Amino acid sequence: MPWLWGVSLAVLLPAVAWALFLSPADWQQGETVRIMYVHVPMAWLAMSGYAGLAVASVLALVWKHPLADLAARELSPVGAMVTALCLATGSLWGQPMWGTWWAWDARMTSVLVLFFLWVGHAAITRAFEDEERGARMGAILALVGVVNLPIVKFSVDWWNTLHQPASVARLAAPGMHISMLGPLLACAAGFSLLFGTLVLARVRAAVMERRVQALELARAREADRIPPATVPA
Amino acid sequence: MSGAASTGRSGGLGLAASRRRRRMWVLLLCGLGLGGAAALALTAFQDNLVFFRSPSDIAASAPPEGRAFRLGGLVETGSVVKDGPEARFRVTDGAHSISVSYRGVLPDLFREGQGVVTLGKMAPDGGFQASEVLARHDETYMPPEVMDALQRSGHWKPEEGAAPPAASWNTLQPSAQPSGRPAGNGG
Secondary structure (H helix, E strand, O other): OHHHHHHHHHHHHHHHHHHHHHOOOEOOOEHHHHHHHHHHHHHHHHHHHHHHHHHHHHHHHHHOOHHHHHHHHHHHHHHHHHHHHHHHHHHHHHHHHOOOOOOOOHHHHHHHHHHHHHHHHHHHOOOOOOHHHHHHHHHHHHHHHOOHHHHHHHHHHHOOOOOOOOOOOOOOOOOEOHHHHHHHHHHHHHHHHHHHHHHHHHHHHHHHHHHHHHHHHHHHHHHHHOOHHHOOO | OHHHHHHHHHHHHHHHHHHHHHHHHHHHHHHHHHHHHHHHHHHHOHHHHOOOEOHHHHHHOOOOOOOOEEEEEEEOOOOOEEEOOEEEEEEEOOOOEEEEEEEOOOOOOOOOOOEEEEEEEEOOOOOEEEEEEEEOOOOOEOOHHHHHHHHHOOOOOHHHOOOOOHHHOOOOOHHHOOOOOOOOOOO
16 A cells, blocks of 8 residues: 555656746746646545445445445545535636636536535435445435536536636647646646545455454453353453 | 255256346336436436527517526627726637626636636527626636747637637647747656
8 A cells, every 4th residue: 555655646746847847838828737637636536436436336236246335435625625626726727727716517517516516425324323224325425416527527528617628638639738738737647546446445454444443342242151250361 | 865965956057047047137117117207307408408598589479578697609709898807708619609708707718719607697688798707617727828829820819719629739849849838748
């Protein structure tokens, strides 16, 4: 695990330095364009992370794999965090560029819904005394929310919005100069590695927690079975 | 004995597999139903999901006077007149255009040829009285040097419309062109 943290930071730190200090300013946005190097990877992670949550939920509901439940449960707080960062950085960019912090257009509203889905999943999986029931509720919520993913992605194409259409993830050539596309893809790789490492670390910790609980339970049962008088003082 | 045990086990496995298959079908049907319902709802509310209306939409069916709505399009080339805090410009979508008047601060990205979304009401004179002007960002990202090179070579005048196809400039090396600007973009 420590090597995973090392690899993540070894990719992320130079990528961020490249994006913040070495890449050029934009011809019309000026230095504000640098917000994009955090905003876009967060948006990609919010969506691909949710796709991962949906896969884990299918595995949990159909194949009843215990690790899938655990992965979904540990994924959602991290997913909520990246979606919140996506919304916050977008807002910081929108104020100077568009002239407003927020607009209820289809893209922004659907990403806000995505954030509520992440938070809702994190809450519902922890809301029941019976963990299995919470996991099942969470999996159903996650799968219902999958409807929102194409809406987020295609909102800028289906309806007119304040938010601009895609520059990179589109069929035509990227509408971004290579001197900006390079640091953006590097940042996306770095943040994705960090995201994966965070989720893996959480899943590992959760597995160990279960193991400790099981051991303690076994020990308590053992202690119950042996009358206290026979235990040497 | 062992034969009976093994048939028992395979029977159990078969049961588990069929249960799994049933769960998969239930999930798939629910997904189809939900997806269909969402698609129907989104189509039904199509008109309410657009953020702004274009000058052509307004020409086709003008909203009643006094009703606030958002008008969006491109700022027409050569139409911007600034008079102190008051700005006048025309918003066009190529087919129709509407003149807009606005008092207030314009966003950084506001310029001729840029997309804008304005909130306001139709005035009695047929113009649009805006209380808010937002600039849209076209999905092009390029360093100023590349922009300069495109403008010098006559490939793009930003006040006249959208950028040329991205493939023609997204790997352009401006430092290769003779320019007074130091090529200081280390990236």
